Amino acid sequence: MVGTCYRVGGAVRDQLLGLPVSDIDWVVVGATPQQLLDAGYQAVGRDFPVFLHPQTHEEYALARTERKTAAGYHGFAFHAAPEVTLEEDLRRRDLTINAMAQDEEGRIIDPWGGQADLAARRLRHVSEAFAEDPVRILRLARFAARFTDFEVAPETLQLMRHMVQAGEVDALVPERVWQELSRGLMEARPSRMFQVLRDCGALARLAPEVQALFGVPQPEQHHPEIDSGEHLLLVLDMAAHLQAPLSVRWACVCHDLGKAKTPPEQWPRHIGHDARGVALAEALSARWRVPAPCKELAELVTREHIHIHQSQDFGAEARWRLLQRCDALRRPQRFAEALLACECDARGRLGLEQRPYPQGARLLADLQRLQALDQAALSAAALALGLKGPAVGRYIAQAQIEALAAP
Incomplete structure (x- = not known):
């Protein structure tokens, strides 16, 4: 084998945490691209030298450094050469817990304190190079949603705030934002992703419609948590608890956006927020080029969630009209997902997490009756x-x- 190979990144982190290891990435020190090609590796990297192992098909990247050349995610120049050391390669990584390596004898190489931060349950940047890539704000927020007992180091949070103030987040491309948001939504506590983004100021730039919900009160008899933004966080975690698919979780993000448009003199009531929220949900989905199934469900749930909640009091004709508006006969799976999003909404309230949601069962039974005709x-x-x-x-x-x- 040419050069020296080390396992790096998430595989090392997860092994130390006792978690299952799925994807394994490698870094090669002291080799050239041609040497890897001559050994049968297949080149796949567009921006920097990454190769697939001829047998395992795992990714092997040449040790590299990088230099900021322009704003945003793509503004980097990379340097990969045999003289780049392992420590230099690890230094360019985002978090200390992702900047460890393991040699072929199983020894851990940890020049930046990753093991100490694992023990302290801390998300901390490796170096000031963190500030050069705004995607790292999203990645850190996603890790906060995955590792639910980890806290963001104060100095890292401060660095993220400076990045937001410098406009770095504004240079992110929609596809990259959605890639990270969608992964974070599927983690164990997606609320933590939104909380971290809010704490550093990125949420106001990425999703001002969501940021605007915080500080907007709701009727305490229906929402013991009172604050509309806090309710959203509870709904997202209920969606994770119920193992909802991504489309449902995105619908949960969008369902109450209209409350931020309620005139303050009408607070804490929000009559008509469902209708007001549809355009906001549509705009948020369009901004980040959200896939059609997620976008369409979000708009449906935003428009109909109040009617679904109230459907226990509806007569047959009103329930029929609701089923028609939801296109339930033609799209029964989407309708079932809409009902699940509404259950997340009903149970995502302080102290009401265990309450039943009979509306869902009844409307599904109604749909089955129509399907039987x-x-x-x-x-x-x-x-x-x-x-x-x-x-x-x-x-x-x-x-x-x-x-x-x-x-």
Whole structure:
């Protein structure tokens, strides 16, 4: 083998934490790209030399340093050469817990204090080079959501604030933001990602619609936590608790955005916030180029979550209209996800985490009743009665409503 190979990054961190190790990354010190190619490695890196091992297909990167050349995520020049040391390569990494290496004998190389920060449950930057890449703010926030008992080092939080004030976050590209946000939403406590982003000022730049919820009061009888932003954090953690998919978690982020647009003189009530929030949810999804399934569910839940909550008091016709607006017959899986998002909303409230949500079960039962009807037979019956055009649709609708009204 050319050069000296070390396991690096997350694989070393997770092994020390006793967590499962999935992806393994390697760094090669003292080698050139041509030497790796001659040994059968396949080059895959566009911006810097990364290679796939000919047998294991694990990633091997040449030890490198980097230099900031412009604002944003792509503004770097990389230098990879045999003389770059392992310590220099580790120094350019984001957090100390990700800046450790392990040699082929299993020895840990830890020049930047990663093991001490693991023991202290601390997320701390390796060097001032952290400030050169705004994606690292998002990555750190995501790690806070994953490692729920880790705290951000005060000096790192201060550095992140300086980065935000310098406009670094404004240079992030939408795809990279969504990549990190979506991964953070799927962690154990996604609320911590949003809290870290808020603490450093990045949330106000990335998602001002979400930032605006903090400090907006709600009726205490429905929301013991009172603050709309705190409610959002509870809803996100309930979504994680219920193991909701990404689309549901994004809908949870967006569902109450309209409350920030309620005139203060109407606080703590928020009549019409559902309708007001749809355009805000649409704008937030568009800004970060959120995939269509997440975007569409967020808009649906924003528009209909109050009606779904109130559906226990609806008669058959009102429930039928709700199912129609949700396109439940044609998109039953999306409707089920909308109901799950509403359950997260109902249970994401201080002290109400265990309360049941019968609305979901009832509306799913309603959908099953409609699915059990023979649409072709209903159409044939309408035609046999001499009905045509819209009258056929009204006949079928009446039969569906009667099915929902049956005991």
